[in-house]
Amino acid sequence: xxNHSNSTKNAVSFCLLPSDLIHNILLYLALPEIMGMxxxxxxxxxxxxxxxxxxxxxxxSKSAWWLFVYKKRWCRNAVLEGFTDQSTRWxxxxxxxxxxxxxxxxxxxxxxxxxxxxxxxxxxxxxxxxAVNLVSKTVKEIPASPLGPRGTSSWRRSGMKLVAERERFRxxxxxxxxxxPVLFEYSSETNTWLSMEAKENTGNLPRGVERxxxxxxxxxxxxxxxxxxxxxxxxxxxxxxVIIRPRIDVGGNNNNNDRQQVAVGFSNWGxxxxxxxxxxxxxxxxIRSSGVDDKSSSEARSVRKLRSIEVWGLxxxxxxxxxxxxxxxxxxxxxSKDYGVMMGCLEKADWEIKIVLMSNHECLWQMFWLxxxxxxxSWTWIPLPDCNMKGLNMAGIAFSRGLTLS
Amino acid sequence: MSTAATxxxxxxxxxxxxxxxxxxxxxxxxxxxxxxxxxxxxxVTIKGMVDDDCATSTIPVCNVTGRTLAMVIEWxxxxxxGAVSNEKExxxxxxxxxxxxxxSDRDDVYDLLMAANYLNIPTLLDCCTSAVAEAIKGKSTDExxxxxxxxxxxxxxxxxALRKENQWAFEN
Numbered sequence: 089x090x091n092h093s094n095s096t097k098n099a100v101s102f103c104l105l106p107s108d109l110i111h112n113i114l115l116y117l118a119l120p121e122i123m124g125m126x127x128x129x130x131x132x133x134x135x136x137x138x139x140x141x142x143x144x145x146x147x148x149s150k151s152a153w154w155l156f157v158y159k160k161r162w163c164r165n166a167v168l169e170g171f172t173d174q175s176t177r178w179x180x181x182x183x184x185x186x187x188x189x190x191x192x193x194x195x196x197x198x199x200x201x202x203x204x205x206x207x208x209x210x211x212x213x214x215x216x217x218x219a220v221n222l223v224s225k226t227v228k229e230i231p232a233s234p235l236g237p238r239g240t241s242s243w244r245r246s247g248m249k250l251v252a253e254r255e256r257f258r259x260x261x262x263x264x265x266x267x268x269p270v271l272f273e274y275s276s277e278t279n280t281w282l283s284m285e286a287k288e289n290t291g292n293l294p295r296g297v298e299r300x301x302x303x304x305x306x307x308x309x310x311x312x313x314x315x316x317x318x319x320x321x322x323x324x325x326x327x328x329x330v331i332i333r334p335r336i337d338v339g340g341n342n343n344n345n346d347r348q349q350v351a352v353g354f355s356n357w358g359x360x361x362x363x364x365x366x367x368x369x370x371x372x373x374x375i376r377s378s379g380v381d382d383k384s385s386s387e388a389r390s391v392r393k394l395r396s397i398e399v400w401g402l403x404x405x406x407x408x409x410x411x412x413x414x415x416x417x418x419x420x421x422x423x424s425k426d427y428g429v430m431m432g433c434l435e436k437a438d439w440e441i442k443i444v445l446m447s448n449h450e451c452l453w454q455m456f457w458l459x460x461x462x463x464x465x466s467w468t469w470i471p472l473p474d475c476n477m478k479g480l481n482m483a484g485i486a487f488s489r490g491l492t493l494s
Numbered sequence: 495m496s497t498a499a500t501x502x503x504x505x506x507x508x509x510x511x512x513x514x515x516x517x518x519x520x521x522x523x524x525x526x527x528x529x530x531x532x533x534x535x536x537x538v539t540i541k542g543m544v545d546d547d548c549a550t551s552t553i554p555v556c557n558v559t560g561r562t563l564a565m566v567i568e569w570x571x572x573x574x575x576g577a578v579s580n581e582k583e584x585x586x587x588x589x590x591x592x593x594x595x596x597x598s599d600r601d602d603v604y605d606l607l608m609a610a611n612y613l614n615i616p617t618l619l620d621c622c623t624s625a626v627a628e629a630i631k632g633k634s635t636d637e638x639x640x641x642x643x644x645x646x647x648x649x650x651x652x653x654x655a656l657r658k659e660n661q662w663a664f665e666n
Contacts, residue, residue, distance in 0.1 A: 102626075116627030128639050176631055
C-alpha cells in the first residue's frame with residue numbers, strides 16, 4: 089500500500105471520518121469495545137450516544153450470543169467473564185461493585201443463568217437467588233419460591249429458564265413435587281411466584297411444540313433411557329404446562345439408518361461414563377467417549393477420548409428423542425483431546441443450537457464452543473481464547489443473548 | 495449501447511481500446527487516470543454517471559487525491575471479474591488491509607474509506623471498515639486513544655461519570 093507516496097496526501101484522521109462511516113466501523117465491535125470507544129473523546133462519545141445508533145446496536149445485540157463463565161479461587165475474588173464471537177477475547181464483566189451493597193464479599197455465590205441484561209446468582213449461605221441487571225445497575229433479591237429457600241446444589245440447569253426483556257424478566261423452573269411435575273414461575277413485574285401442576289400430554293401438545301420458538305422446555309428428570317420434560321408457552325398466558333416423556337431409543341431393533349449408524353462402534357451401552365447427555369431448550373447433545381486404553385485398568389479408564397457429538401431433539405409428538413445431526417469427523421479431529429471429566433451446556437434459539445463443553449484433564453481446563461445451524465444443517469467451531477482457568481473453580485457457565493448498550 | 499452512441503462518445507473526447515471504453519478520471523489534485531469503463535463501474539457513483547450518459551468527458555473525482563485514486567484503481571483491477579483466478583488469491587491480496595498498525599497504513603485506510611464512501615464502492619468500503627474495526631478489537635481505551643492519535647478532552651469527572659454509566663464494561 090505504499091507505492092504511491094510521491095503525490096499529495098489528505099490528512100484524514102479517524103475523528104474526521106463521516107459519522108456514518110464511524111458508525112459502520114463500530115457495528116463490527118463487541119459491546120464492551122464500543123463502550124471503551126465512548127471514553128476516547130467527546131466527539132466519539134457523542135456519536136455513540138446517537139439515539140438511532142443506540143437503537144441499531146441494541147437491535148443487533150438481541151441476537152448476539154455470549155458465553156459467560158463465573159470463576160473463582162476464593163469467593164472474594166470471583167470473576168465473571170464473557171466471550172462473544174464478535175470479538176477475539178474474554179471480557180471481564182464488572183459486577184463486584186453492584187453486588188457489594190447487597191451481598192457480603194464472603195458470600196459463596198454461584199452463577200445460574202443469564203438472559204439479556206439480567207444475570208441470576210444463587211447464594212449458598214443465604215439460600216437465595218439474586219438478579220443483577222447490568223444496565224439499570226440494580227441487584228434484586230428474588231423471594232423464595234413456594235418450595236422454600238434452597239442452596240445452589242438444588243438448582244439444575246436444564247430445569248430452569250430465565251426470559252428477560254429490558255427491565256422485566258420471568259424465571260421458570262420445573263421440579264417433581266410428590267412425584268408430579270410442577271412448574272414454578274417468578275415474574276419480576278409482580279415480584280411473586282406462581283406454581284402450576286403440569287398436565288399429562290394427551291396428544292394435545294401446546295401449539296409451541298410445532299412452532300418451537302413459542303415454547304419453553306424444562307427438564308424435570310434426565311435418565312439414560314428417557315426424560316421428563318415440561319413444556320410451557322413462552323408467553324405467560326396461564327395455559328397449563330404439559331408433561332412430555334421422550335424416550336431415548338438408540339440402537340434398538342428399528343430400521344432407522346441414522347439411529348443404527350449412531351450405534352455403530354458403541355459397545356458399552358448403558359455405561360453412564362461412555363455417554364454424557366447435556367440438555368437444554370427441548371434438545372440434547374449426546375457426547376460419546378471411550379477410555380483411552382482398552383485395558384480396563386482403573387487408571388486407563390480415567391482418561392477419556394471423545395468419539396462423537398450428536399444433537400437430538402424432541403419428536404413431533406414428544407414421545408421420543410430424535411437424532412438430528414452429528415459433528416462431522418474433520419471437526420471432531422480438531423476438538424478431540426484426551427480428558428478426565430466433562431460438563432456441558434446447551435441453548436437453542438432461532439434455529440441455532442449453541443453447545444459449550446468443558447473438560448478437565450490433569451487440572452487443565454479445556455473449553456470449546458460448537459454451533460449447529462438447523463436451517464443449513466452445518467456445524468461451526470468457535471475457537472475460544474484461553475480463559476486462564478488454571479487453579480480456579482468454575483462457579484457457573486451459561487449462554488445468553490441480548491446484552492444491550494442501554 | 496448502440497454503435498452510433500459509442501462513435502459519438504469517442505468523437506467527443508472519449509477513447510476506446512478495442513471494444514472497451516475508457517473513462518478519464520481526474521483526482522482532486524489534478525492527476526488524470528484512464529480506466530476501463532467495465533472496471534470503474536464497480537463504483538456505484540460512476541456507474542450512475544455512465545448509465546445517465548454523463549461520463550463522456552473527464553470525470554472529476556473531488557475529495558480524492560491522485561495517490562488514493564491510484565489505490566482505488568488497483569482495487570478495481572484486482573476485483574474485476576476474471577482478473578484473479580481464485581478467491582484465495584484475492585483474499586491473500588486483500589489481507590494487506592488486515593494490519594494497519596503503522597500510522598501510514600492507517601492513513602491510507604482512512605483515505606480509502608473516504609474515497610470508497612464518495613465513489614460508493616461497497617466491497618472496498620466493507621474491507622476498510624472491517625480493517626479499522628479489527629484493529630480496535632481487544633484494545634483498552636488508552637490503547638485506542640494511542641492508536642487513533644487522539645487526546646482525551648474529558649475532565650476526570652466527566653470520564654468517571656461515563657465509566658459509571660457503563661460500569662460493567664470497565665474492568666478490562
